[in-house]
Amino acid sequence: MKEFAYRRATAVRDALVSVAGQDDARFLAGGTNLVDLMKRGVEAPARLVDVRALPLAGVDEDHNGDLVIGATTTNSDVAAHPEVRRRYPALSQAVLAGASGQLRNMATVAGNLLQRTRCPYFADLPSACNKRVPGSGCAALEGVHHNHAILGASRACVATNPSDMAVPMMLFDAVVRYETLDGEGEIPISRFYRPVSDTPHLETALPDGALITSVRLPGAAAGRQSRYRKVRERSSYAFATVSVAADLVVRSGQVSEVRIALGGVASHPWRARVAEAELRGGPATPERFRAAAEAELDAAVPLPHNGYKVRLARNLIQSVLTEIAR
Structure with missing residues (x-):
């Protein structure tokens, strides 16, 4: 590991000053992703x-009824918080599905949203990876890519976002709050992750040197019937092959409101807005859920070895929505 300087910040501004103008400085909280990447x-x-x-750190309700989760709150504390479990159960379920207990005790909310891809070529220095070395190519295109993206990818990068937490954050229209030396700001999570295009190394819309301070979950987006389901290659501590977070409101057999987000299929949590539009105002039936999922996945562009994800995502969307509608 390369030698580095270490400083423990005593205030937010102290932290911001410490990284100002330094492209090779990083904030450290739990370190469960960053330290691994440093070792490699x-x-x-x-x-x-x-x-x-x-x-x-901490989880609090503000005067608007929104739930504000501090950036250094541990994943364990988020999953166990009574208001998260009551108002946003898909978030608690996703966090518990995301890692081992030891990692959840260390990992933080901001770090989870900022974690880098788990693509094996990204972590392998001799391999071509535009995310790691812009312009070097993407070894996954012709290599092992059975677990890579089917939506929103490009020839520059087909890696997926590994965060379980980010999927329900997308579902609930979370807002990421940050601070810079110029003041405070916020970004809706729908715009937090940048499209891949030909610059996959630019992953988020955070300004340079910004420190995430909290994440706000709008009270109006609370979904007490929401669900998170994750398919993975083994039952414990594995990243999602495909995951679905969904919330559904059914009145008189008709879909009144619906939100769907997918994980494991794109470079960022994927909000299934096409499927949502197909479902609103229609009957809440398994057949309708399946048709909406197929409409969403019409945009999928699978690689030779990951076409199974299209079927898996379709079936998972249908299954989760059917479960909620019962």
Whole structure:
């Protein structure tokens, strides 16, 4: 591992000043992703600024009824919080599905949303990877790609986003709050992750040097019947092959409101807006759920070895919506 400087920040502004103008400085909280990448040589920061001691942890309801989750709140604390479990159960379910208990005790909300892809070529220094070395190519296109993207990818990158937490965050229209030396700002999670296009190394819309301070879950988006289901290659501690977060409101047999988000299929959590539009106002039946899923997946462009994800995502959407509608 490359030698690096370490500083423990005592205030948010102290942390921001410590990384200002330094492209090779990184914020450190739980370190469950960053430290692994440093060990592999994928990340080689010259300075780490530890933000774990900053007053950015906790889950609170604001005056608007929104739930505000601090950036350094651990995944375990998010999953166990009574208001998260009551109002946003898909979020609690996703976090519990996301990692081992030891990792959940260390990993933080901001770090989870910012974690890098688990594509094996990204982590393998001799391999071509536009996300790691812009312009070097994408080894996954002609290599092992059975677990890669089927939606929203490009010839520059077919990696998927590994975050379980980010999928229900997309479902509930979360807003990411941050701070820079110029002041505070926020980004809806629908715009937080950048499209792949030909610049996959530019992953989020955060300004340079920004520190995430919290994530806000709108009270109006709460879905007490929401569900998160994850298909993975083994039952414990594995990243999603495909996952679905969904919330459904049925009145008199008709779909009044619906939200669907997918994980494991794109470079970012995928909001299934085509399927949602197909379902609103129609009958809440398995056949209708299947047709809506197929409409969403018409845009899929699978690679030679991951076409099974199209069928898997379709079946998973249908199954989760049918379960909620009962």
